[in-house]
Amino acid sequence: MRYAKAVLTLLILLAAVTSLCVQGGQKAERGKVVIGVIGPMSSPEGMAEEKAVKLAVEEINAQGGILGYPVEVVVGDTKLDSNTASTEFRRLATIENADVVIGGFSSGVMLTMMETMAETKTLFLADASSPAHAKKVAENYDRYKYWFRVTQNNGSTFALDLADMVKFLKDSGYDVKKVYIIRDEHVWTDPVVEALIPLLEEQGVEIVKDVRVPRGYSEYEQLIQEADSLDADLIMPILAIVGTGDILTKQWVTLKPNILLAGHDLAAIDAELYNKTNGMANYEVFLADGGALITAPPTEKCKEFVEAYKKKYGHYPESHQAYGAYDAVYLYKTVVEMAAKDGEDDPFNPDVLVNYLEKFDASNPIMLTRPIAFYKNHDLMWGDNYVRNWISQWQDGKQYIIYPESVANGELKLPPWIE
Amino acid sequence: MIDVLLKIIVFGTVVGGIWGLVASGFSLIFGVSRILNFAHGAAFVCAAYVAILLSGSGFNVYLSILAGLAVSGLLGYLVYLLTRPVRKNEVMVIIVTLALALLIQQILLVNFGDKGISMLPLVQGFVELNNIKVTNMRIASFVLAVASLVSLDLMVSKTRIGKKIIATSQDSEAAMLTGIDVEKVLILVMVLSSILAGFAGILYAQIFAISPETSLKALIYAFAIVILGGLGSLRGSIVSSFIVGYILVLTITFLGARWSEFVMLLAIVTILVVRPTGLFGVEE
Amino acid sequence: MKNIPKLFGFLMILVSAALPVVIPEAYLYLIGLTYLFAILAISWDLMVGYTGQVNLGHTTFVGLGAYVAALLQTPLRMGIAIHPLAAIIIGGLAAALVGFFIGIITLRLRGYYFSLVTAILPLVFMQTVFVWRDVFGGEEGFSIAGYSLVDTTLSKYYFSLALLLISVAAMRWIVKSRIGLRFMAIRDSEELAESIGIDTTKYKVLAFVLSSFFAGIAGAAIVNYRYTVGPELYDVPLMLLIILSAVLGGLGTIYGPLIGAVVIYLAKNWWLRDLIEITSLPVNDEVVLYAVLIAIGILMPHGIFHELRERVGERVKH
Structure with missing residues (x-):
């Protein structure tokens, strides 16, 4: 009986917490842009991703945000576990209403998150290096097209x-x-x-x-x-x-x-x-x-980024995932602005943005900390003039x-x- | 052929010596207290981390090593304290020590990252034996490990303290009745065993490198050796640590490196199935 | 008074069934996953809490069930695609079969050997994933998207809720039956159990097989739930999480591990990280969970709920 009461209390508590979350997560008129960053937050790869995204967002907000909207960062932790990763990705996509998710690390975890991405139709500017990921885009474009590999070349x-x-x-x-x-x-x-x-x-x-x-x-x-x-x-x-x-x-x-x-x-x-x-x-x-070294930054922007990172956090990026995550934020800003300029109804619609991201192909790389372009299967382009x-x-x-x-x-x- | 044989003996012996230090302590602890100390690998790793970090920040390298050994000894005492209230409860002893091992692993991971760190070998260079290069550090490790194992064996078999240890492992209640302070024996064994594991970790960090994950590896090797030698048998553990060393090198030489872990694990399971008391064990 | 627990159970089921109305999808997904995790904790309890044999390799069977079902379900790996439900059941049976063989070898002996062997087993099976990676997909595992039993979050949720209810009911029935009594007799004293004519090995193996079966089923269900299978389903952290949940809830109670699993899994995936961030200590959530496990193991080895009940009970008596 007492046992029962304890459980009941717990349940009510649970319901209270969740209902609070529901209220927080109501979809509202756009007042901001939400960028999700996901990774193993106890490992250097995830930490670097989070810090790099926050740095980029800080810079962008200082210059007036994206299309005038302030940018907000929400963080998800994969804990290098597929179950947790799929839950966290879903939370970022549906509760935090992230417009784009950046990061991810480790092939198996990425494979699982791609499924959640497909279900929630969320733009995913990703890390990890297995060819299996891009292969999925090629095999089932409509389902997986929201995925782009930004951080490093296919293994x-x-x-x-x-x-x-x-x-x-x-x-x-x-x-x-x-x-x-x-x-x-x-x-x-x-x-x-x-x-x-x-x-x-x-x-x-x-x-x-x-x-x-x-x-x-x-x-x-x-x-x-x-x-x-x-x-x-x-x-x-x-x-x-x-x-x-x-x-x-x-x-x-x-x-x-x-x-x-x-x-x-x-x-x-x-x-x-x-x-x-x-x-x-x-x-x-x-x-x-990942196409960049702290002691040998390939572009001017990369040099600035590395120093800004050092200034903000007191040390250089702890892993090369930082470059990709930083680039991803600017890449997102660029394509949203391109879409708005072209008069798209909703420049934040992921289906629309996929088309704009695809414009960065072999003949038209975008210069960020590294020159970024994509193959047809959304893999990061390899070469002396791109990332290698x-x-x-x-x-x-x-x-x-x-x-x-x-x-x-x-x-x-x-x-x-x-x- | 001679080359291959020599290679197997040389490399297997060195590896065996280091793992012998870990396994003998693991076995001793089990002998006196019936505790399977899953946190034994943590002592291995912690001692190395402390020694590396201290010597890296400018302290005298020998003092750093001593500090590392002290920390592993403290860890042994901590295991004693944590397991004391639940010693009668097998389930809880396993769970508590296993949780402690993973707790320490995670703390190291959060604070020092998952990448390996290593220690500058105390002796540099190598000698060539019949076309095989053997580093001086490996030789030094082997000598130190064997010296420690021999003194441990002498201590257990010849001294008064050793007699107390043996008495306690045979029957702790009877030992208590004859006036032996069993708790003190337990503390001594746990601290000493952890220091041995810590010493092994410091040697390992000089030949190889250490990362938070190494603690699990050390534990598995200790496991394998102790199972092979028979739970609670000190000499069994010492002999079988060399056997395990040879199996490892044999596997790498003839089957290929990719099988090294698999064969090891499979060997343990097979031994457990075929002869669960180990090669030198006695029926309980 | 006697009907109150039943009534309460009924109420719980009703609340669980009604949750999708009030809870957003992402949390629903997590809660559904929690139900599947709860099956793992309960099935571990069936072996450890009822027969007293410490199984440190429960994840062996989780992974086995998961891989067997995944391989049978998607034609992309072995060219066969049987019905997901059949694949899940076969996954459970495969786990039970392996459990049977391991059980008859290891459970004949008393003491630590069973724990030792089971501690190593998941590592062996994990190696098979890497060594035969053409089949198992190696470190990254593989996906069964498009061939899963359930495809919307809502259907996933009800699927795992149903599976949990069936599993709990089945395991409750087992431990309440004469078989369950024999399990407990073995736990309390093997010598005594033997002396009253119980074939202890037989019943220990039976408990192990049943426990493995449910673990396999849950493993296979997890694959259908999240669409991918990977070696982390064999791994030690999952094992520790199972142990933690069961120990927290109280061994040998079925309901205890159920509640423990729900609390631990939601804590780990939901609010624990934020809590740690506030304290800004150099630890992560796993450190906290392991510390909790050690504390509970030492201070209240019978589980929090059991302990609370006793303490409250004492106070009432005075």
């Missing part, structure tokens, strides 16, 4: 970058004949390696071994020595999920084999890697995912872009122990 473009990296090394005088690949035991690396094989064959480069490592793997010393015994002249990591790329670098520097370490290693992008490994992360050649994963290197505590020349601010330096 399979790494094949192009890696092939370029090998070519660049050869052109710079480091001859590459045999490559030893160490990659994530994960679905995202399959298309990369598949596409990479013929590209390397063209250059007469052989893959001597292709090793897959599980999450949390740490025994790289054995692999480095195996690469050595196979006469490889390049160890190519394709590592993101594993989470231990820093160990690879450290063990490579410790063993000092006559092999260069060059590939895509997510750990190397972390601006703090040098400190976190006590300087044992020198000379690794890597790809700057710049070939970069760690040199004495600093990250430099070393290729292509148009954005490079440093040159390849070989480690002293390599002959």
Whole structure:
């Protein structure tokens, strides 16, 4: 009986809270623009997204908002969990009445959120790198067309970058004949390696071994020595999920084999890697995912953004997701203004805005912190004149872009122990 | 062939030594208190974090390591305090220690991020043995680990304190009747075991790197080893930690790195199914 | 007086059924998901609270049910598309079958072995997702959109409410039956249970199979609810959340874990984060939940509601 009363009280409380929420969420005449940002808010990726969006919105509000409406930010936390992410996305879209949602991180969580996006018909300027997402847009355009990838290139473009990296090394005088690949035991690396094989064959480069490592793997010393015994002249990591790329670098520097370490290693992008490994992360050649580096901003706007971020938060962006999130806000503002200029009835209608976003194609990129354009499947366009994963290197505590020349601010330096 | 064999022995032995430090303490704690300390991996990680952060901010590296060990010891004491009220309740002991482990993991995650951090090895360089490069730090770790394990074994089997520990693990009520302060023995074992795990963590952070997730990894390895060696058997744990090290290296060499975790987990389950008392365990 | 709990239960069902009228869609979606989560907590209680065997791998069966149903439902993976309802039931049966085999191997032994094996199991199954990623989709999982049982938020809500009611009724019936009494006899003392002729292994396995079945069904339902399946359904945080809910509500009561699950799941996904932001401590919601779990485990190992009831009861007596 008392038990029952306790439960009843709880239930009434619940109902009271929800009814309050209902009142708060009533759809009103437009008095503001609401931008939702969603991500894992306990991780650097999510935090950077939230901070970057808030920075952009602050700037925009200072200049009079979007079409004169003040902009408001609402935040959703995915907690890297699909159930939570779908709930939070739905909350942003239907209760907070977000006009656009920005962010998202991690392929699986993104896949789930895309379903919620489709149901709620919400514009989604997104992160994550799996080709599966853009494939959904291509396969079922009407359902998934609200999705655009803004933050970084589709993961399979790494094949192009890696092939370029090998070519660049050869052109710079480091001859590459045999490559030893160490990659994530994960679905995202399959298309990369598949596409990479013929590209390397063209250059007469052989893959001597292709090793897959599980999450949390740490025994790289054995692999480095195996690469050595196979006469490889390049160890190519394709590592993101594993989470231990820093160990690879450290063990490579410790063993000092006559092999260069060059590939895509997510750990190397972390601006703090040098400190976190006590300087044992020198000379690794890597790809700057997301098309920007703090120490080598590709555009003027990017430079300003990085400094403004530092000024507001006391530190540089904690992950490259910041660039995409910041760009997404300005991208949204731009397309809304374009729609209004064209005399659209409702310049905030997502179905309308999709058409305007699609106008940024190969021939017409928009210059933000990076030049942004979309493919037909709404994937972020790859290339020297758009966004690509710049070939970069760690040199004495600093990250430099070393290729292509148009954005490079440093040159390849070989480690002293390599002959 | 000799090369491969040598490689397996060298790498397997070093890894085995480090995990042996973790597993022997885990096993000791279970022996005296019947507590499965799921928070054991937390001591491993916390000691390393403290040592790295202190030495990184300019403190003497040896003092930093001592501070790290002290923190892991305190953690052991905390586990003792938290489990004391529920010691008779198996369910709650498991739940409380597991929750503590994840709590610490999340605190580290929120404050220091998910990326690994590592410690500058105390000894640099490497030696070449028959074409195999072995870093000096690995050798040093192996020596330190074996020295610790041997002294632990001597302490348990030869000293008066060790006799108390054995008496308590065999029958804590009888031990109490003969005048042994069982609570003190428990505190000693928990603190000492956690310090051993912390020491392993500090060695690990020098050869590899440490991240909040490493605590779960350390726990799983401790689990695997203790199950293989038999719950509560100290020597069993020490021997089987090397066996686990060899299995790991064998898997990487012959099956490929991708199978390393899977084979490990599968091996544990298989052993549990086929011989649940472990290789050296005794029937309870 | 005796009818009051029944009346109250009836009232609860009515309120739940009427919720869609007053609550906006996004919260309805969350509450529906909460019902499915509640099935996980209750089914865990069926094993742990009634037979006293600590199952640390309940998510094994959640994930199994989810993957089996998802694979059978969408033609995009294996070329078969059976009716979602059949897929959900097969998901539950597959989980029960695996539970049966694991049960007969591990439950013969007393003490810690069952906990140890079940603690490792979800990690093993999670590895299968990564190793055979062509089938299971690896880290990112896969989507069954277009082949789900339910497609609007309203239908999702009623579907999960119905599933919860059926599950609670079924599990209530089980624990009230003679089988349930035997479960509890084993929990209270295995020796005693054996001495009065109960085949303890048989009943422990039975409890495990039933518990796994409901976990599998709920896992499959979650996939139909949110349209995607992923390895996080096997993972440790979900396991901890289940434990927390059941322990909070009180083990061995069915209704306790139900209430615990609702409170915990809504707290975690709704207001806990805002609360933490106000305090501006360097923690996240998981830290708070784990701290709560430790505190409850130590201070009130029988669950908050049980504790409250006892304390209030004492005061009334005095």
